[in-house]
Amino acid sequence: MNKNKSSVFSHLIYFIKEGFSGVFFHGFMSVAAITVIAACLLVTTTFLLVAYNIDMQIEDLQSSNEIVVYIDETLTREQAMALKSGITALDNVADAIFVTREEFFENFLDSLGEDTYVLDELREDNPMRDSFRVVMEDVALHAETLKALTELQGIADSNSDVELSERLVQLRSVVNTVSLTLLVLLGTVSLFVISNTVKLALHARAEEIGVMKMVGATNSFIRAPFVVEGIILGVAASVFVFAAQWLVYNYLGAQLSQGLPILTMVPFEEFRYRLAIILFAAGVVLGMSGSVLTIKRYMKV
Amino acid sequence: MIKFQNVCKTYENGVEALKDVSFTIADGEFVFVVGPSGSGKSTLVKLLCAELKPTDGEVTVGEYDIGTMPRRHVPYLRREIGVVFQDFRLIADRTVYENVAFVMRAVGASTRSIRKRVPYVLELVGIDHKADRMPDELSGGEQQRVAVARALVNNPDFILADEPTGNLDPMRSLELMTLLSEINARGTTVVVVTHAHEIVNAFKKRVITLEDGVVVSDRRGGYFGPGRIRHEQE
Ligand SMILES: Nc1ncnc2c1ncn2[C@@H]1O[C@H](COP(=O)(O)OP(=O)(O)OP(=O)(O)O)[C@@H](O)[C@H]1O
Ligand SMILES: [Mg+2]
Numbered sequence: 035m036n037k038n039k040s041s042v043f044s045h046l047i048y049f050i051k052e053g054f055s056g057v058f059f060h061g062f063m064s065v066a067a068i069t070v071i072a073a074c075l076l077v078t079t080t081f082l083l084v085a086y087n088i089d090m091q092i093e094d095l096q097s098s099n100e101i102v103v104y105i106d107e108t109l110t111r112e113q114a115m116a117l118k119s120g121i122t123a124l125d126n127v128a129d130a131i132f133v134t135r136e137e138f139f140e141n142f143l144d145s146l147g148e149d150t151y152v153l154d155e156l157r158e159d160n161p162m163r164d165s166f167r168v169v170m171e172d173v174a175l176h177a178e179t180l181k182a183l184t185e186l187q188g189i190a191d192s193n194s195d196v197e198l199s200e201r202l203v204q205l206r207s208v209v210n211t212v213s214l215t216l217l218v219l220l221g222t223v224s225l226f227v228i229s230n231t232v233k234l235a236l237h238a239r240a241e242e243i244g245v246m247k248m249v250g251a252t253n254s255f256i257r258a259p260f261v262v263e264g265i266i267l268g269v270a271a272s273v274f275v276f277a278a279q280w281l282v283y284n285y286l287g288a289q290l291s292q293g294l295p296i297l298t299m300v301p302f303e304e305f306r307y308r309l310a311i312i313l314f315a316a317g318v319v320l321g322m323s324g325s326v327l328t329i330k331r332y333m334k335v
Numbered sequence: 336m337i338k339f340q341n342v343c344k345t346y347e348n349g350v351e352a353l354k355d356v357s358f359t360i361a362d363g364e365f366v367f368v369v370g371p372s373g374s375g376k377s378t379l380v381k382l383l384c385a386e387l388k389p390t391d392g393e394v395t396v397g398e399y400d401i402g403t404m405p406r407r408h409v410p411y412l413r414r415e416i417g418v419v420f421q422d423f424r425l426i427a428d429r430t431v432y433e434n435v436a437f438v439m440r441a442v443g444a445s446t447r448s449i450r451k452r453v454p455y456v457l458e459l460v461g462i463d464h465k466a467d468r469m470p471d472e473l474s475g476g477e478q479q480r481v482a483v484a485r486a487l488v489n490n491p492d493f494i495l496a497d498e499p500t501g502n503l504d505p506m507r508s509l510e511l512m513t514l515l516s517e518i519n520a521r522g523t524t525v526v527v528v529t530h531a532h533e534i535v536n537a538f539k540k541r542v543i544t545l546e547d548g549v550v551v552s553d554r555r556g557g558y559f560g561p562g563r564i565r566h567e568q569e
């Protein structure tokens with residue numbers, strides 16, 4: 035029959051209308067499906083966000099190109115300052131800046147901000163040590179440089195978080211494995227749930243599908259509303275998950291930064307668009323593949 | 336044109352439903368297909384709309400060769416055939432109007448052409464005054480009219496009716512057959528499978544008689560059932 039441009043538009047409207055009416059017609063089933071998919075997406079994205087935060091933390095630690103080394107307090111100041119030539123002679127060291135313990139203490143007090151009068155009496159009995167701020171040429175060689183520095187005579191300690199960084203790398207690989215496993219597992223669960231809902235929809239409309247086939251509707255035309263229904267389920271779930279992550283993440287971030295000030299979480303605002311896009315794509319892909327697979331299986335021409 | 340050439344259809348369970356069936360139906364013809372139960376009439380209908388493929392021989396409908404056509408062409412073949420079933424097969428939760436509009440939308444018609452065409456077809460079959468009713472609020476005869484309207488609405492070249500009067504009383508059956516022959520008079524090829532002897536006899540059209548999967552008679556005139564004396568006509 036006469037197929038023109040306006041009919042393409044009216045088809046689109048028809049598919050979307052049918053898709054939504056499918057979702058509402060199977061109200062309870064749809065709500066159940068959206069809930070399960072949302073739960074799966076929530077767990078998966080939570081792990082992704084944990085992994086992301088660990089990544090950022092590692093990057094932060096590893097990207098610092100400075101190491102502070104503390105000098106054995108039994109050395110005189112002259113002896114301490116004389117260490118500079120030994121340090122700068124090492125590979126990968128660009129510069130070494132001597133910081134006296136008095137300067138260090140002042141910096142420390144400054145960094146604490148106001149209420150530091152309680153520490154004033156410590157000024158006389160300074161607990162700090164003289165130190166060098168060592169600037170590296172290549173941050174990738176952090177571990178090697180640190181090793182060389184600590185092997186020097188007169189160097190007592192360093193501020194380097196190599197251990198923390200290594201532990202985070204280990205943690206990251208565990209989290210990544212768990213995330214991947216969950217992604218596959220919960221993705222399958224979501225697909226299954228979408229597939230079930232669409233199967234129900236196909237059943238409810240078997241009569242109409244029969245008539246459509248009989249009068250010569252193409253397969254893609256018959257399938258479209260069910261695919262739309264699947265996509266609506268997936269996207270609805272992803273919208274809920276985005277909102278939930280926003281609330282939960284900020285809440286956790288606030289709690290964590292009070293309890294453990296060393297661990298800073300990446301602010302939600304920094305990745306919200308990326309998260310939204312990922313969730314939306316996941317919703318569309320889950321919904322679409324869930325329904326297409328089901329239709330292919332249960333609706334032979 | 337519809338053409339059966341040495342067509343055999345054997346089902347998977349070994350039943351030979353059609354055995355070496357050959358005939359040709361020209362454009363614009365009105366043909367009854369009759370025969371006892373199990374003689375292969377519905378099998379013939381299913382071959383015409385590509386629900387089945389022939390085991391042997393050739394079935395041609397218009398430009399389509401049913402045995403060799405690719406699957407993706409089947410919808411387009413079906414747009415050329417309007418099918419009317421004995422049990423109507425209307426969608427129970429849609430109005431008369433929607434039942435008919437639905438099949439236009441299903442083949443990609445625009446909203447505007449649907450608004451124009453559906454009332455016209457409903458009027459043609461004489462059910463336009465009940466366009467907003469649901470199917471179960473209609474009598475059997477009225478429902479069958481809706482089914483005919485639905486078969487007609489996409490302007491097919493062929494109308495194929497498998498026992499369309501099976502659920503109707505003789506009066507309604509006669510009305511429906513009259514409607515189909517009016518549609519035929521407008522140029523549509525009509526093939527009617529039926530058990531209704533009186534009607535077949537009354538219409539004096541071409542009659543193809545099947546018996547046990549074989550065409551035992553193909554002539555103009557009345558019903559030539561089994562055990563009856565077969566008169567030559569003209
Ligand atoms: N799907 C099938 N599988 C196997 N055998 C079938 C199938 N459909 C029909 N048959 C057999 O094929 C033969 C012809 O069946 P068909 O339905 O074509 O008869 P019919 O002439 O339409 O009968 P009726 O007048 O009762 O509708 C019968 O013996 C029937 O049992
Ligand atoms: Mg039959």
